[in-house]
Amino acid sequence: MTVAYETGRRTETPFRFDNVGSFLRPDTLKDARKSFAAGTISRENLQSVEDEVIKDLISKQKEVGLKAITDGEFRRSWWHLDFMWGLQGVEKEDVDKGYQFKDEETRAETARLSGRISGENHPFIEHFKFVKQFEEEGVVARQTIPAPAQFLTELERPENKAATEAIYPDRNELLEDIAAAYQTFIRELYEAGCRNLQIDDCTWGLLVDENFWKSLSDNVSVEDLSRKHVDLNNKAIEGHPEDLTITTHVCRGNYHSTWASSGAYDKVAEVLFGEEDVKAYYLEFDTERAGGFESLAKVSDGKLVVLGLFSSKFPDLEDKEEIKGRIEQASKYIPKERLCISPQCGFASTEEGNILTEEEQWKKLALVREVAEEVWGK
Template sequence: MTLETQKQAPPYRADHVGSLLRTDQIKQARLKKSTGEISGDELRVIENEEIKRIVEKQKEAGMQAVTDGEFRRAWWHFDFLENLDGVIGYDTDTGIQFHQKQTKSHTIKVTEKLDFTDHPMLRDYQFLHSIAGNHTAKMTIPSPSMLHFRGEIDRDVYPTDDAFFSDLAAAYKKAIHAFYKAGCRYLQMDDTAWAYLCSDEQRDQIRARGLDPDKLGEWYAKTINEAIADRPSDMKITMHICRGNFRSTWISSGGYEPVAEILFSGLNIDAFFLEYDTDRSGGFEPLRFVSRHDLNIVLGLITSKFGELEDRNVIKRRIEEASRFVSLNQLCLSPQCGFASTEEGNLLTEEQQWAKLRHTANIAEEVWG
């Protein structure tokens, strides 16, 4: 597959969500750093070498967009959020409950006014950008929704939601422009909150927290739109709607119908990465709310949770089904999520991971040419 025959702007016909299985070298180095056997600078040297290797593997697999695999992170969201000004991270008694499994105990809290100034992931992106070559360096960060959805808020600092969400949008606006200045033209925001709003079970749990699910969706949409309102015209911003991904387990079920209109008609982003690898995601009917011809839908029909390769004919039929609601020209293909939303990773091998990405690229070539 050549770059000339592919889509020239992100998201690409064959794309991926971003996180990759941590290599043995990364795992060992992070363990040594935690026990004091190596320094932070020594860890970074090892990370750099492993990121160079997996960037080349992504290119070999046929990906036009390359990421650093989130190799410098323990979590897909906390590492970014706790480095915002005004946010701290700390360990707790319990982790996030998935079906049959629970994550490590950690959370975040807003203790001062929010801002974005000197964030360490700017340096992380700059390194990725420097080795991407002719490919597009893709940066992944959690959506602003996640600070509210997963974090605690000191109400002495933010007594009202209006003030909190206003400062949150302003901080993210600064982040977007900082990444742009660093060279980023492809930014993805990852968000599990919208998938929770698709689930009757999770909506009940949200109500049990004293929150109104519908009001929450309105707040999140408004904040996201404010954050991206004046992004540069040559910067593509996408969103991955995640249903939970820890050690190949999941959290939420339910089709996109409850949030389809506000997502596809109300959010001013360039593309959605949607999880469609199991029947827990429902059908393609909610895509009827896609009214913009410049909005791309990346169909997550390839699972990142297990190593077996999907029947390519089944995948092509499902793409055809989706094209009844959205033009084929607006569709793309990817795994439904990353391969390692946390450093523990999903239950498949590295070779199976690369095979999944090659499978994605090969099917995309057959569908779009």
């Protein structure tokens, strides 16, 4: 894979100053979603509110200097489940327990199979088209979706396993249909004008967490699961158009300013950084829970890394000189011209959002831009 880059600012995605995608939902949107759930406004009324707040959000993204714009995931409740619910053969289901984060449990919802999986006519295509109209010179519309491996992990949760195996007694057929559904979605997204797709993947954060392995049998290894995940992800994006930039974002959970897993990238670095067929990695590096930068030496030639050195979980602004020092540390393992910076994750992976204000959110992004310009130039 060859990648064009400048030693200074970048003119294509990922950009030196970048963002993972989601933003805090404004109160007007939260109120509209509650009214829709209560049946007091129509789907059309809700969409009208969504359209207006997304327009405002895009204006603010441009004002702060972002060159890759998103809808902030404002039409979603979850960063991942809404996409899964939009696939054919998948239904929204309530479950007994939500995902367990540090000292907090999420809402208890999941995606469960009701039939064979396919990817045509996904609602996210229209969502992307709305953002696409606000592109301009030097500004590209980005679409974010959960990774195929993330979808597989959801379908194999204990509460979903029976439904999955009833429809797919042959696991290889399940993997083939997941990959095919993603290929269909990516093709339709490309036809809608998308040239920047970000695949969000928390499965790698699980694979490096020691607590995750306590629930698994002894005959499963991190190498085995790493191989299965990267093979599925690669199969799903296989054959995509050359001018479609596909990147991936890896983190350890982001819900209401809490986290779900811990562990350095070292155990998965050789497979993830060496073999996943993406152009760049957006990586969590805002706390010691992500380990050091040594694993970046495993990133294969030509790929870029967006260092998530800033926390989207808290309003406190990072020290600029400390951040610059960490960029220098990372550059010992991967050249600085292949590095960019961003928050470690979005500001609202779910509609609850992290514990900071919208004003604090924009101040955080302004700081990221300031550091990027001081390190790589305007």
